[in-house]
Amino acid sequence: MPSDEKHSSVLRTPSPAMGFHSRPAAPESRFDPGTLEYEVTANFLRSSSIAYKSTPVSSTYRASAFPQPIITLQPPSARHSDDFEIEITPVVQAPTKIPLGGVLFLLGFLFFPCWWLGSIYPKRPQSKLETRWRLYNRMISVISLLILGFTLGVISWYLSRR
Numbered sequence: 001m002p003s004d005e006k007h008s009s010v011l012r013t014p015s016p017a018m019g020f021h022s023r024p025a026a027p028e029s030r031f032d033p034g035t036l037e038y039e040v041t042a043n044f045l046r047s048s049s050i051a052y053k054s055t056p057v058s059s060t061y062r063a064s065a066f067p068q069p070i071i072t073l074q075p076p077s078a079r080h081s082d083d084f085e086i087e088i089t090p091v092v093q094a095p096t097k098i099p100l101g102g103v104l105f106l107l108g109f110l111f112f113p114c115w116w117l118g119s120i121y122p123k124r125p126q127s128k129l130e131t132r133w134r135l136y137n138r139m140i141s142v143i144s145l146l147i148l149g150f151t152l153g154v155i156s157w158y159l160s161r162r
Contacts, residue, residue, distance in 0.1 A: 100122070101118045101121065101130055104118030104121070104137060105136055108137070108144070115137050115140045118136075119137040119138040119141045
């Protein structure tokens, strides 16, 4: 029995080598009401809602056993605090009308004469936005005319050498 006590005392004796590899335990994080982490998480959960989307079942796609969650954030109308209350007004954007000059500018990348039409239309712009798109169309029209002239020149030069 004395040999058992000897071995057990050896194992209990701290060695310098063990000190290098052992790390102190991480401080236990507190996640109680009143802490910043708790309040941030609680505010997030209060302002979000979870809806579940069912997955279609087909021969090529096997639906999973669990529904897929869709999380949407909805800002509350008012946020409360211990000292004050913040009112949040919902932001509603009025529908905007895209000017024809902007549409012609985008279509010009597919069919470049649209830029030429956008540079002269509308005759009298009603807003700054229409004037801006008309200017953009005019600038890109000049560039497209230079590219068209260069391309036609190269084609005519190539055909004249044959």
